[in-house]
Amino acid sequence: xxxxxxxxxxxxxxxxxxxxxxxxxxxxxxxxxxxxxxxxxxxxxxxxxxxxxxxxxxxxxxxxxxxxxxxxxxxxxxxxxxxxxxxxxxxxxxxxxxxxxxxxxxxxxxxxxxxxxxxxxxxxxxxxxxxxxxxxxxxxxxxxxxxxxxxxxxxxxxxxxxxxxxxxxxxxxxxxxxxxxxxxxxxxxxxxxxxxxxxxxxxxxxxxxxxxxxxxxxxxxxxxxxxxxxxxxxxxxxxxxxxxxxxxxxxxxxxxxxxxxxxxxxxxxxxxxxxxxxxxxxxxxxxxxxxxxxxxxxxxxxxxxxxxxxxxxxxxxxxxxxxxxxxxxxxxxxxxxxxxxxxxxxxxxxxxxxxxxxxxxxxxxxxxxxxxxxxxxxxxxx
Amino acid sequence: xxxxxxxxxxxxxxxxxxxxxxxxxxxxxxxxxxxxxxxxxxxxxxxxxxxxxxxxxxxxxxxxxxxxxxxxxxxxxxxxxxxxxxxxxxxxxxxxxxxxxxxxxxxxxxxxxxxxxxxxxxxxxxxxxxxxxxxxxxxxxxxxxxxxxxxxxxxxxxxxxxxxxxxxxxxxxxxxxxxxxxxxxxxxxxxxxxxxxxxxxxxxxxxxxxxxxxxxxxxxxxxxxxxxxxxxxxxxxxxxxxxxxxxxxxxxxxxxxxxxxxxxxxxxxxxxxxxxxxxxxxxxxxxxxxxxxxxxxxxxxxxxxxxxxxxxxxxxxxxxxxxxxxxxxxxxxxxxxxxxxxxxxxxxxxxxxxxxxxxxxxxxxxxxxxxxxxxxxxxxxxxxxxxxxxxxxxxxxx
Numbered sequence: 001x002x003x004x005x006x007x008x009x010x011x012x013x014x015x016x017x018x019x020x021x022x023x024x025x026x027x028x029x030x031x032x033x034x035x036x037x038x039x040x041x042x043x044x045x046x047x048x049x050x051x052x053x054x055x056x057x058x059x060x061x062x063x064x065x066x067x068x069x070x071x072x073x074x075x076x077x078x079x080x081x082x083x084x085x086x087x088x089x090x091x092x093x094x095x096x097x098x099x100x101x102x103x104x105x106x107x108x109x110x111x112x113x114x115x116x117x118x119x120x121x122x123x124x125x126x127x128x129x130x131x132x133x134x135x136x137x138x139x140x141x142x143x144x145x146x147x148x149x150x151x152x153x154x155x156x157x158x159x160x161x162x163x164x165x166x167x168x169x170x171x172x173x174x175x176x177x178x179x180x181x182x183x184x185x186x187x188x189x190x191x192x193x194x195x196x197x198x199x200x201x202x203x204x205x206x207x208x209x210x211x212x213x214x215x216x217x218x219x220x221x222x223x224x225x226x227x228x229x230x231x232x233x234x235x236x237x238x239x240x241x242x243x244x245x246x247x248x249x250x251x252x253x254x255x256x257x258x259x260x261x262x263x264x265x266x267x268x269x270x271x272x273x274x275x276x277x278x279x280x281x282x283x284x285x286x287x288x289x290x291x292x293x294x295x296x297x298x299x300x301x302x303x304x305x306x307x308x309x310x311x312x313x314x315x316x317x318x319x320x321x322x323x324x325x326x327x328x329x330x331x332x333x334x335x336x337x338x339x340x341x342x343x344x345x346x347x348x349x350x351x352x353x354x355x356x357x358x359x360x361x362x363x364x365x366x367x368x369x370x371x372x373x374x375x376x377x378x379x380x381x382x
Numbered sequence: 383x384x385x386x387x388x389x390x391x392x393x394x395x396x397x398x399x400x401x402x403x404x405x406x407x408x409x410x411x412x413x414x415x416x417x418x419x420x421x422x423x424x425x426x427x428x429x430x431x432x433x434x435x436x437x438x439x440x441x442x443x444x445x446x447x448x449x450x451x452x453x454x455x456x457x458x459x460x461x462x463x464x465x466x467x468x469x470x471x472x473x474x475x476x477x478x479x480x481x482x483x484x485x486x487x488x489x490x491x492x493x494x495x496x497x498x499x500x501x502x503x504x505x506x507x508x509x510x511x512x513x514x515x516x517x518x519x520x521x522x523x524x525x526x527x528x529x530x531x532x533x534x535x536x537x538x539x540x541x542x543x544x545x546x547x548x549x550x551x552x553x554x555x556x557x558x559x560x561x562x563x564x565x566x567x568x569x570x571x572x573x574x575x576x577x578x579x580x581x582x583x584x585x586x587x588x589x590x591x592x593x594x595x596x597x598x599x600x601x602x603x604x605x606x607x608x609x610x611x612x613x614x615x616x617x618x619x620x621x622x623x624x625x626x627x628x629x630x631x632x633x634x635x636x637x638x639x640x641x642x643x644x645x646x647x648x649x650x651x652x653x654x655x656x657x658x659x660x661x662x663x664x665x666x667x668x669x670x671x672x673x674x675x676x677x678x679x680x681x682x683x684x685x686x687x688x689x690x691x692x693x694x695x696x697x698x699x700x701x702x703x704x705x706x707x708x709x710x711x712x713x714x715x716x717x718x719x720x721x722x723x724x725x726x727x728x729x730x731x732x733x734x735x736x737x738x739x740x741x742x743x744x745x746x747x748x749x750x751x752x753x754x755x756x757x758x759x760x761x762x763x764x765x766x767x768x769x770x771x772x773x774x775x776x777x778x779x780x
Contacts, residue, residue, distance in 0.1 A: 001387050001456050003679075003686035009383070069383050260778055280774035281767070287777055288700050295679035296672065302385050317672035366665075372672065373664040377650070 003298070009073055016077035019050065024081030026347055029204070032084050033350075037162060038206040039085045047085060048117030057095050062112035068239060068301040072246035079250025082354055084205040086120055086159035092243045093158075094121025096236045097167055101184055101224040110165070110186075122163035124154035124187075124210050125233060132363030134234055137182055139212065141170035147219040150185060150212045158361075160208040161198035163189055168212065169233060172226060182230050184223040191215055203354030231308065237362055238315035239304050245297035245322045248358045252290045252326060255333040255351050259283070262337055279336065286332055289325035296321050313375050320368035323359035330355040385682070387456070394457055398464040405433040406470055409734075414471045415644075416734040416744070418751035419594040420758075422471040423732060424507055424549045430471040431478075431504040440502040441478045448486055448494065449502050455685045459633055466636035474546055476508040477501040481554040484571065484620050488612035497573070511541040511555030511574070511598065512621065519768050521556070522566045522618055526600060528557040530607070535559070535572065537580075537603040543762065547583050547596040551576050556621050559614050571617035573609040580604070588758065590751030591729055625764065632685075632698065634705040635678035638712060642670055644745070645716045653743055657719045666718075670711050677704050696776035703769040706759035713753035720746050 005013065023043060032039060047053050056071055057063020071092060078087065095114045098107060098121070113119035130136035139152025150170050160166055166187045172179040187194060193215050198208035223229070260283055263273040273279050300318035303311050330352035334341035341348050359365060387395065413426045421427060434440045442458050444450030453461065482501050485493055500506040517524040526539025537557055547553065553574045560568035574581075580603035586595050612620055646667050649658040657663045680701065684694040717724045726741040733740075733747050740747055760766040774780050 001391065001459070001682065001686070002384050002689070003683050004690055005383065260780065264780060274780040277771075280778075280780055281770040283778055283780065284770040284773040287773055288703060291680065291697075291700055292673075292676040292704070295683060296676040298683075299675055299679045302383065314675075317668070317675055320668075321672045321676060369665045369668045369672075370661070373661075373668040376668060376671070377658065377664070 005073075009070060012070055013073045013077065015050065016052075016074050017080065019046070020077050020081035020083065024083060029082055029084075029347070029350060033200070033204065038159075038200070038204070039162070043083075044085050044120075045117055047087070048115070052087075053091055053117050054115035056091060057111050057115050058099060061099070061107050062115040063095075068242055068304040069298070071239075071243050072297060072301040075243045075246040076250035076253075079247035079252075079354075080254050082204050082251070082350060086122070086162050086205070088240055088243060089122045089159035089163065090114060090120045092240045093123045093236050094163075094165075094167060096239055097123065097184060097229075097232060098223065100232050100235065101227075101229055103224055106186070106220075106223060119164045120159070120162055121165050121167060122157055122160040123167045123169075123236070124157045124160060125169045125237075126156045127153060128155050132367045134237065135182075135230055137169055137171055139168065139170040141172050141183055141185060141222075143172070143174040144216070146216070148185060148217040148221055150187070150215040150217060152212050154210040154212070157208050157210055158201075159205060160196055160210060161206050165189065166194075166210065167223065168210070169229065179226075181226065181228040182233070183226055184229045184232070185217055185221045186223060187212075187215065187217060187221065191217070201357060202360075203357035204350070234308070234312065238300075238311055241315045241319045241362055242297065242300035242304055244358055244361060245293070245300055245318045248322050248326050248355060249290065249294045249297050251351050251354055251358070252286075252293060252329045255329055255348065255355075256283070256286050256290050258348065258351075259286070259333045259336050266338075273336070282332055282336065286329050289328055293322045293325045309375050313372050316368040316372040316375070319362065320365040320372060323365040323368070326355040326359055327365075387460070391456055391460060395460050395464065398461055399468075401437055401439075402464060402468045402470060405437075406430075406468055410471055411469050413732070413734040414469050416732070416748060417472070418590055418733065418748040419588070419592045419755055420472065421474040421546065421594070424474070424546070426471045427473045428504040428507070431473050434473075435502050435504065440504075441482060443479065444482060444486060444498075448498050455688045459682070459685055462633035463636040466640050469640065474507070476510050476545065476550070476554075477504075477506060480510060480624050481508050481573075484554070484611060484624050487623065488571075488620050490608075490611075492608070493573070493611065506552050507546070507550045509544050509547045509550035509553045509576075509598075511544060511553045511557075513543045514540060515542050515597075519765050521621075522569065524556055524558060524569065526555070526557045528559050528570060528572060528605070530559070531604075533607050534604045535607060535610070537572075537574070537600045537605055539600050541598045541600075542586075542595075544583075544596045544598050545594055547576070547598050548585060548593070553598070554611075556617050559617075562615065566618040568615050569617040569621070570614050571611040571620045572605060573611065574603070574605050578603050578605065588755045590753075590755035591727070592731060592751060592755055594755075632681055632701055634701065634709075635674050635681055638674045638677070638705070638708050639671075641709070641712045642667070642674060642715075645712060645719055645749075648716070648745060648749075649719045653746070654719055654721055654723075657721065663715070663719060666711075666715055670708060670715060673704070673708050673711065677701070677708060680704075696773060699764075699769040699772040699776070702763060703766055703773070706766065709759050710753075710756050713749070713756040716749040717753045720749050724750050726750075 054063040055066040059065045098110050127138055142149045168185045168187050169182050172181045172183045195211040196208050198206050201207045263279055266273050296318045300314045303314035333348050337348050340346050439451050441450050446452045485497050514524050528535035528537045555572050556569050557572050558568055559570040562568040580601040582599045584597045585593050587593055648654050684697055687694045723742040723746050728740050730736055
């Protein structure tokens with residue numbers, strides 16, 4: 001039992017924090033907010049050079065074989081700078097699904113390219129009617145003589161506009177009809193009749209909706225051998241939630257630090273705001289919640305390879321709890337900044353919006369407390 | 383980074399489990415489960431203390447030369463966790479965990495030789511004389527006065543919230559020996575024999591119906607100066623040192639988890655008509671469970687820091703604050719889970735020795751008293767408001 005960082009992890013944290021502090025400032029963030037891509041390809045190249053894109057990928061596929069704890073260290077630093085590069089989409093979701101579900105040939109073809117920064121991925125899974133239910137997929141993949149024909153609508157695809165390949169989930173239907181299995185399909189962004197409508201994502205970066213109407217794909221587009229991919233999707237999204245939790249901790253820490261500084265400087269009625277007990281206690285509560293979020297995010301990271309129920313409960317528990325503390329810390333940061341907190345002139349709002357986006361991604365607190373509760377029951381109600 | 387235990391730690395875990403299996407009787411377990419106050423009654427608690435002492439585990443935090451077992455922080459965590467899981471008696475902490483460390487840190491050789499073995503063996507039973515009717519959170523405003531007369535102090539005043547004063551044969555107390563420029567000055571730390579003439583004890587019943595705390599009166603109580611620990615007027619320093627122990631003993635999550643488990647079992651049982659089928663109850667159980675998970679991780683982070691000699695800082699206030707709040711959330715949930723049966727009051731004590739059939743199933747007997755008495759968790763040992771002040775000052779520097 002040891003929760004201290006190793007020397008390597010400490011170095012990773014230092015270099016990530018340094019990189020973010022040097023490359024990411026208010027000007028950069030404002031530029032990115034108005035950028036059609038929403039992030040900087042130059043920064044993405046630097047991520048590759050620093051080895052961050054290779055971090056979780058196995059060594060045999062050009063990766064570094066890092067763990068979820070290292071991903072969390074990186075994500076916390078990304079949170080501090082509100083990094084908008086498509087790291088979750090490409091590395092945490094995309095590479096993980098290819099590594100878990102793909103054939104050896106697919107892994108060899110894709111993973112080294114992710115590691116070197118030349119291929120970006122995205123996962124198109126969510127659908128409007130499914131809300132946050134991962135098992136609910138209406139998109140259909142019909143088996144054809146030449147390969148596959150996909151039809152359906154996907155929403156809230158993280159960074160889909162920037163992906164070279166989009167991993168699309170669909171129910172497999174073959175000659176015998178519906179198979180009851182969900183398959184994952186690699187769809188090139190260049191595929192004709194794929195309609196990608198991207199939009200500015202709350203809190204930075206971009207997301208998109210995707211229409212697939214009779215999208216024809218070759219046989220080899222199916223990731224792996226057609227086993228039901230739902231357990232893999234749940235696994236990958238649990239990992240993504242653990243990583244996002246760490247990112248939220250970084251964001252909350254910045255808001256706490258910034259708000260604390262402000263209450264020391266800002267004077268009303270002849271004394272600093274921080275001289276008032278009501279303010280001091282509010283800040284204490286914020287600090288406690290940031291610390292709890294840090295603990296529960298770390299727990300989720302340490303449990304990503306546990307058996308599925310334990311892993312899922314750790315991920316959902318963390319997502320739910322951090323979502324709630326993120327809203328509290330974010331809202332109170334604005335409150336304590338007063339009127340200025342509501343304006344675009346300070347960056348408090350930008351950090352707050354990223355926290356709101358965090359809480360919503362893959363399901364809000366209510367959904368995840370509910371999932372945690374359902375998975376935790378020892379008996380199933382009649 | 384790793385949550386699992388190494389081979390040595392697993393072997394120690396087996397050793398602790400073996401010890402508990404051999405020494406924890408069904409009667410002790412039942413008595414503990416049916417005690418809705420903080421500590422077990424002395425007959426139950428001290429039986430466990432004697433068993434621990436016989437094994438050399440009577441004082442986990444003490445240095446080896448005074449009888450401590452020389453455990454690593456991880457071993458302490460394993461010991462506390464296994465103890466909570468098994469439901470061992472809640473030994474009154476006033477001796478081993480509170481006055482013991484102060485005597486070790488600041489006592490004379492004579493005091494160490496006399497008192498420490500008697501704490502370990504359970505021969506002495508201690509209570510704490512800190513709070514006064516006029517001094518709660520503002521503890522250093524205390525007024526109980528000790529006036530020097532030859533080789534004695536003459537003590538006059540009163541102490542309140544004195545846990546188990548009606549059982550204790552000794553008290554450690556903060557008394558005013560002089561008036562300094564600051565109210566923290568002039569306080570001394572004194573050890574008092576409870577049989578000394580002039581001491582009277584008045585029981586105070588808490589709202590759950592339990593007699594755990596008291597008010598103690600001192601009327602010209604003569605105590606030898608030799609019973610003062612450390613220097614005269616430095617008692618505040620020693621007392622604060624002890625409060626750090628009270629707040630930061632730091633291993634509370636396992637006990638909270640057992641408490642929640644008992645409530646969750648009731649919620650899944652036909653006894654409550656399956657309260658868990660209410661989505662509100664199910665979700666609240668999850669919320670509390672996740673809060674416990676977070677607290678446990680914070681405890682383990684502190685433990686890891688301690689293992690490598692780092693100072694975990696003001697985190698003991700976070701642990702105290704969250705432990706007390708989560709404990710209240712567990713007991714609040716309990717009342718909601720048992721539904722109709724929350725209306726039944728059982729006035730007799732102890733609950734494990736009733737001579738009549740109670741109105742509700744035995745596993746529900748402590749639920750309402752624990753909720754009611756449990757309101758005290760965010761008050762004693764420094765209120766939650768005081769903890770927030772400490773966090774603001776020590777962690778945030780404001």
